[in-house]
Every structure is written in C-alpha cells, then in structure tokens.
Amino acid sequence: MEVAHGRGYVYSIQYHMVWCVKYRHKLISRQIEKRLAEILNKIADDNGFQILECNMDKDHVHLLINCSPQHYIPDMIKALKGVSARILMKEYKEELRKKLWEGHLWNPSYFIATVSENTEEQIRKYIQNQKRE
Numbered sequence: 001m002e003v004a005h006g007r008g009y010v011y012s013i014q015y016h017m018v019w020c021v022k023y024r025h026k027l028i029s030r031q032i033e034k035r036l037a038e039i040l041n042k043i044a045d046d047n048g049f050q051i052l053e054c055n056m057d058k059d060h061v062h063l064l065i066n067c068s069p070q071h072y073i074p075d076m077i078k079a080l081k082g083v084s085a086r087i088l089m090k091e092y093k094e095e096l097r098k099k100l101w102e103g104h105l106w107n108p109s110y111f112i113a114t115v116s117e118n119t120e121e122q123i124r125k126y127i128q129n130q131k132r133e
Contacts, residue, residue: 002066004068006068006069009069011068011069012117013066013067013068013069013071013114014052014064014065014066014067014114014115014120015064015065015067015073015112015113015114015115016062016063016064016065016111016112016113016114016115016123016127017061017062017063017064017065017076017077017080017110017111017112018060018061018062018063018110018111018112019060019061019077019081019106019107019109019110019111020059020060020061020106020107020109021058021059021060021105021106021107022100022102022104022105022106022107023099023100023107024059024060024107025059025099025100026058026059027058027059027095027096027099027100027105028056028057028058028059028060028061029058029095032088032092032095033056035088035091035092036056036061036084036088037054037056039083039084039087039088040054040061040063040080040084041054043079043080043083043084044065044080047071047075047076047079048067048068048071049065049066049067049068049071049076050065050066050067051063051064051065051066052064052065052066052124053123053124053127053128054127055127055128055130055131056130057130057131062126062127062130063080063127064115064120064123064124064127073112077110077112081106081110084105084106085104085105085106088105089103089105
C-alpha cells in the first residue's frame with residue numbers, strides 16, 4: 001500500500017468496487033471484457049485515479065481503486081459505469097440489446113468497501129480469482 005502526498009496532507013485510499021450487469025445477465029464475453037478493461041482504465045486515467053486490480057465474470061465487475069481524498073465515490077462510480085455503458089452499448093449494440101431491451105447495461109446499485117493495508121492482499125487475490133470455481 002503506497003502512501004501519497006498532497007498539499008499539506010498524506011493519504012492512502014483504496015476501495016473495492018463491484019457492480020453487476022442489469023438483471024444479472026451473463027453478457028460479459030471475453031471480447032467485451034477486454035474492451036471494458038481498456039475503457040475503465042481510460043476513465044480512471046482521465047479522472048485522476050488508478051485501477052490496481054480489475055477482473056470480471058460474465059455478470060459482474062470487480063475493481064480495486066486507488067484515489068485521492070478529492071475523489072467522491074458516487075462521481076467515480078458514475079463515470080465508470082456511465083461512460084463504459086455508453087461505449088459498450090454503442091460498440092456491441094446487437095449483442096447487448098438482445099437481452100437488455102431497455103438499453104441499460106448496469107444494475108443501478110453497487111458495492112464498495114474500504115481497503116486497509118491488512119486486507120489489500122486478500123482483496124487482490126479475491127479479485128484475481130473471480131473466474132475460478
């Protein structure tokens with residue numbers, strides 16, 4: 001866990017984020033997964049936070065995020081889910097619209113938990129092992 005420095009403060013903030021495909025439909029194929037990872041990393045870069053771990057199963061996404069105290073959780077989630085949904089629905093229209101007739105890719109809810117230096121390694125392994133049975 002790295003400690004960063006801001007102007008007059010020191011911090012180390014990580015979050016474990018999880019969200020699901022609408023109706024838990026198993027729509028995240030290998031092709032979509034690869035593209036989604038690219039999109040999420042670009043969103044993180046554009047918004048000044050890091051994705052330390054990223055893994056997906058067919059119906060949900062797990063991320064380990066590193067950010068500064070200025071990052072507001074709902075804004076990060078909105079950017080990650082909103083932009084990725086817009087791009088994927090445009091690029092994979094035929095494949096996704098078959099099951100998502102209303103045009104919403106993600107379930108509106110999400111899970112978020114803070115990560116400490118004691119739990120970071122456990123969460124990393126948990127995210128990395130998502131596809132294993």
